[in-house]
Amino acid sequence: MINIPVEHYLIVGAALFCIGLAIAITKQHLIGILLGIELMLNAVNINLIAFSRHDPEKIGGQLFALFVIVVAAAEVTVALAIILRVYGHFRTVDPDKVNELKK
Amino acid sequence: MEIAAFYGFSGLAIISALFILFSRNLIYAAFALFVTFLGVAALYVLAGADFLAVTQIMVYVGGILVLLIFGIMLTQKTDREAVSSTPNQVIVFVKRQFWGFLVGAGLFVFLSYIIATANFRMTGATNMSRSTLKTIGVELMTSHLLPFEIAAILLLMALVGAAYLALNRNPASHD
Known part of the structure; x- marks a missing residue:
């Protein structure tokens, strides 16, 4: 089996993380920000799994990635519920226009 | 063969992630995220994590992405003037492009420098056959x-x- 060096996985993970960060900064839509956050979580999982290749007996990295997936699923459900509440109250999903606490 | 698959799927993931970054239409961005998740799942398979790849496809593509598309559609203003012949668009405006580019590119350069100078010395065999x-x-x-x-x-x-x-x-x- 040909070995791809671990640095290449790390570079791909770093690129996806930075693209996700740029998405989360630039999008003017709450769900667009959520897309960027999901991409960042996935990029972190690539790093964990790349290092887990060198630990085939107790694959700690893969187990950690599994828990990251669980937390991401929980996070996206709660975030979408909050976004729906914000949209019902303010009638907008632009995070810059949601600038007051109570009407 | 494996090397070509690795670079092909990493290129697919990164290009579709860049498409999310530059796309104005949020629906297209959500579908590009689908392609990115599939590319990342292929990278998991190439790294020997078969169970994680299947979990990634089932949880992200089957659950989270459907939820996000539901969220996009539920938070859209209905445009009364729009004719039904035009394609559906959820236009999202971008702001702070300068800071987004600066932070993203700066962090990427920083992380690449760290990865290039880290000099990882791996112990343990990479037995991925089982x-x-x-x-x-x-x-x-x-x-x-x-x-x-x-x-x-x-x-x-x-x-x-x-x-x-x-x-x-x-x-x-x-x-």
Whole structure:
């Protein structure tokens, strides 16, 4: 089996993380920000799994990635519920226009 | 063969991620995220994590992405003037392009510098010929039992909290 060096996985993970960060900064839509956050979580999982290749007996990295997936699923459900509440109250999903606490 | 597959799928993931970054239409961005998740799942397979790849496809593509597309459609203003012959578009405006580019590119250069100078010295054989399914099952039920149970409680709390938050408590306030 040909070995791809671990640095290449790390570079791909770093690129996806930075693209996700740029998405989360630039999008003017709450769900667009959520897309960027999901991409960042996935990029972190690539790093964990790349290092887990060198630990085939107790694959700690893969187990950690599994828990990251669980937390991401929980996070996206709660975030979408909050976004729906914000949209019902303010009638907008632009995070810059949601600038007051109570009407 | 494997090397070509690795670089092909990493290129696919990165290009579709860049498409999310530059796309104005949020629906297209969500579908590009689908392609990115599939590319990342292929990278998991190439790294020997078969169970994680299947979990990634089932949880992200089957669950999270469908939820996000539902969210996009539920938070859209209906445009009365729009004719039904035009394609559906959810236009999202971008702001702070300068800071986004600066932070993203700066962090990428920083991380690349760290990775290039880290000089990882790996020990242990990379034996990826057998399935990781048995190992994951045994580890989850023995040494990782407490995080496993905490994850179960967390999912239950997220379910209850999301149902409570999304509940329409006062329908009369919605003009």
